[in-house]
Amino acid sequence: MFDDSDFNDFDDEEFDGEEWSEQEWEEFFQEEDDQKRRLQELLDKYGFTEEGLRKAFEEMGYYIPEDDDELTDIDSLDELDDDIDDIIEQEYGDEWEPEISDQSHLQNAHPLFRSCYYLVLKIMKSLRHLRVKHRDHPIIIFQTGLFECMSKLIRAGYDDIDSKLEAEQGLILAALKRARKALFLSLLTIPRLDALKIFSGTTLILYRNEITELLKQINQEIILNKTEK
Numbered sequence: 236m237f238d239d240s241d242f243n244d245f246d247d248e249e250f251d252g253e254e255w256s257e258q259e260w261e262e263f264f265q266e267e268d269d270q271k272r273r274l275q276e277l278l279d280k281y282g283f284t285e286e287g288l289r290k291a292f293e294e295m296g297y298y299i300p301e302d303d304d305e306l307t308d309i310d311s312l313d314e315l316d317d318d319i320d321d322i323i324e325q326e327y328g329d330e331w332e333p334e335i336s337d338q339s340h341l342q343n344a345h346p347l348f349r350s351c352y353y354l355v356l357k358i359m360k361s362l363r364h365l366r367v368k369h370r371d372h373p374i375i376i377f378q379t380g381l382f383e384c385m386s387k388l389i390r391a392g393y394d395d396i397d398s399k400l401e402a403e404q405g406l407i408l409a410a411l412k413r414a415r416k417a418l419f420l421s422l423l424t425i426p427r428l429d430a431l432k433i434f435s436g437t438t439l440i441l442y443r444n445e446i447t448e449l450l451k452q453i454n455q456e457i458i459l460n461k462t463e464k
Contacts, residue, residue: 260409264387270295347452348393351385354445365433373427380421384449387414407460415453422446 255263277294281287341349358381367374391410392399399407425443428434434442 254403255405257405257408257412260403260406261412264409264413343395343397345388345393345396345399347449347456348385348388350445350449350452351381351388354442354449355381355385358442361434361438373424373431374433377421377424377428380417380419380424383417384414384421387411387417404460404463408457411453411457411460415450415457418446418450418453422450 274291274295277291278287281290341352344352358378362374362378365374369375387410388394391407391414392402422443425439429436429439
């Protein structure tokens with residue numbers, strides 16, 4: 236149903252027109268998962284070096300520019316750094332000031348996304364000194380579930396209420412169900428974390444309760460969007 240162009244040009248015109256159903260979006264997400272899995276296998280095979288990345292990308296069918304001329308547009312972005320202030324002043328006047336608030340990017344976010352975002356920040360902060368040696372470690376699985384949840388909430392527009400209002404209903408439902416599934420992955424990993432004593436028992440109870448609350452909010456959103464169908 237989908238080809239590589241679906242992943243390389245997500246905003247392409249082929250996504251305009253008739254809306255996709257929830258099932259079609261789920262198939263799209265599954266295809267994305269397969270692509271990610273295949274890329275990881277190739278990186279394991281060729282190694283995480285520049286040459287390894289190139290081989291993996293080529294085998295995946297991703298285009299990598301060979302000539303320096305093709306990178307001119309990218310390189311030219313560096314030249315803008317010194318001129319940004321002048322450009323902004325010309326556009327907005329000399330009284331323009333950047334928004335200082337660290338939370339400015341969340342002002343238009345849905346409460347569900349905010350809850351997920353703050354939970355991820357809290358957990359990442361508690362793990363900042365921890366190092367693991369393999370991808371199958373419980374802490375990686377735990378984090379992956381949370382990251383995937385946040386990723387799918389962004390895909391559905393929950394990081395920006397205006398974007399959510401414009402999103403297809405099929406996309407929202409498929410993304411919410413993916414987010415719920417990802418959270419279950421994190422939740423089911425907690426007993427393994429408990430056995431490894433990575434967190435204190437009190438901390439794990441706190442995380443379990445917060446993830447459970449997120450699951451409740453996602454379920455409510457799924458019900459709400461189904462009702463509006």
